[in-house]
Amino acid sequence: MRCPSCLTPVTGPVAECPACGMSLAKLDAKFKTVPRHLRFITDHVSLFTAEDHEALASQIEALEKQYAGLHVSLMTLELPANINLREYVFWLFNRCRFGPADAKLGRNYSVVIVIDVTSGSVFMSTGFGFEQWLQDEDLQAILDAAIPQFSKNRLADGCKIILSSLAAKIRTICAENPGKKVRTPSPPARIEDL
Amino acid sequence: MKAVLSLLAVAFLVTFASHAAAQHSLPPVPDDRIADYAGVMQVDDRERLSRELQKQFKKNQISVYVATFQSLSDSDAAVADNLRQAWVAEPQGFIVLYNQHRDKLSISLTKEVFDRFDAAGELQELGAQIDVINKAGPATSVPLTVHSILNKLYPVDDGSQALLDNDARKAKWSFIVPGLIILAVIVYGLRTAWVRLKSQNVFKRSETLPVSSAQPRFGSSLGGTNFASVKFRQ
Numbered sequence: 001m002r003c004p005s006c007l008t009p010v011t012g013p014v015a016e017c018p019a020c021g022m023s024l025a026k027l028d029a030k031f032k033t034v035p036r037h038l039r040f041i042t043d044h045v046s047l048f049t050a051e052d053h054e055a056l057a058s059q060i061e062a063l064e065k066q067y068a069g070l071h072v073s074l075m076t077l078e079l080p081a082n083i084n085l086r087e088y089v090f091w092l093f094n095r096c097r098f099g100p101a102d103a104k105l106g107r108n109y110s111v112v113i114v115i116d117v118t119s120g121s122v123f124m125s126t127g128f129g130f131e132q133w134l135q136d137e138d139l140q141a142i143l144d145a146a147i148p149q150f151s152k153n154r155l156a157d158g159c160k161i162i163l164s165s166l167a168a169k170i171r172t173i174c175a176e177n178p179g180k181k182v183r184t185p186s187p188p189a190r191i192e193d194l
Numbered sequence: 195m196k197a198v199l200s201l202l203a204v205a206f207l208v209t210f211a212s213h214a215a216a217q218h219s220l221p222p223v224p225d226d227r228i229a230d231y232a233g234v235m236q237v238d239d240r241e242r243l244s245r246e247l248q249k250q251f252k253k254n255q256i257s258v259y260v261a262t263f264q265s266l267s268d269s270d271a272a273v274a275d276n277l278r279q280a281w282v283a284e285p286q287g288f289i290v291l292y293n294q295h296r297d298k299l300s301i302s303l304t305k306e307v308f309d310r311f312d313a314a315g316e317l318q319e320l321g322a323q324i325d326v327i328n329k330a331g332p333a334t335s336v337p338l339t340v341h342s343i344l345n346k347l348y349p350v351d352d353g354s355q356a357l358l359d360n361d362a363r364k365a366k367w368s369f370i371v372p373g374l375i376i377l378a379v380i381v382y383g384l385r386t387a388w389v390r391l392k393s394q395n396v397f398k399r400s401e402t403l404p405v406s407s408a409q410p411r412f413g414s415s416l417g418g419t420n421f422a423s424v425k426f427r428q
Contacts, residue, residue, distance in 0.1 A: 023412050090412075121424065122424050130420065
């Protein structure tokens with residue numbers, strides 16, 4: 001994995017990036033207010049019609065019913081220009097708490113999709129539960145599948161494709177890892193906010 | 195002139211056999227049992243009625259003819275009787291005649307049919323029925339009258355399919371069509387509900403995601419480190 005701020009590869013538990021010193025606490029000071037969010041979809045900039053909203057929410061709900069523990073959130077925002085979007089999504093993921101409170105570390109199967117209208121970008125990030133199953137390149141492939149729709153400015157259709165691709169990928173993961181049990185290590189005591 | 199001709203005709207009838215004279219001035223026997231000289235019947239109705247009359251003849255040996263005229267110089271009843279004598283060769287049969295000018299129906303029954311109605315005491319009832327039917331207009335009243343008489347002679351209970359007139363068929367469809375529509379709506383509703391529930395994985399058991407090993411990083415115990423992005427606007 002890489003540092004969300006400077007993209008330096010990091011292995012093992014670290015409280016802050018050994019290269020740039022980035023940590024969640026430092027990002028709190030940088031981004032300050034956490035945007036409010038709702039279950040499934042939070043459309044802050046009204047990108048979706050009521051029909052699209054309902055269709056996407058239904059698709060997410062179906063996906064979550066199929067995979068226990070999975071939490072998918074879709075959020076649209078109008079972020080300030082020149083913001084480090086990777087940093088922001090990392091911070092947003094941790095501070096919004098999209099999944100249940102006890103879904104930490106390897107039990108966190110949250111997936112967050114953020115659409116920023118300022119930069120005209122779509123971001124996707126996952127919880128630690130998916131860290132080894134949905135790598136950056138897997139997430140990139142899921143987003144790339146929606147490019148044809150995004151290029152036509154059909155954001156809702158693009159999101160539907162993202163969700164479908166995500167479902168297909170998770171199905172593959174489950175099929176390839178039947179009943180695989182991996183012990184989730186205890187968090188180190190030195191990290192205060194755990 | 196008209197009066198003179200009538201007198202001549204009367205003289206002729208008196209002098210010679212009235213029956214034979216009447217037959218000479220009568221139209222030929224229609225092949226399809228319907229002579230619609232007034233043109234009051236629709237093509238479909240005429241064909242349907244003709245088929246029924248021919249079917250009745252084959253099945254029950256009853257000979258029925260229909261004749262419509264724009265106007266008649268003689269009385270309708272007399273013309274109907276003459277037509278019956280000229281056209282109906284069988285013991286059982288009748289003529290339904292419609293005079294458009296007078297807007298009136300006349301019936302002439304063979305003796306056998308007359309006796310059957312007479313014996314059953316139904317002659318008056320039949321007359322009253324035809325009076326009512328007469329008000330419906332020629333397109334409807336002519337086939338209705340035919341059916342009405344045939345119904346009395348050969349009730350539907352006896353299995354005479356020909357007696358199922360157009361109205362009866364329409365009544366049958368009036369139940370079948372709404373029933374089919376309601377059934378289609380129910381089937382569509384159930385199918386829609388099934389597809390919706392299936393799409394929401396209601397019938398599927400929830401699958402278990404593989405357990406993952408992870409360690410906290412950068413002060414995070416939730417994640418957000420795996421990341422991808424794509425531009426939808428340059």
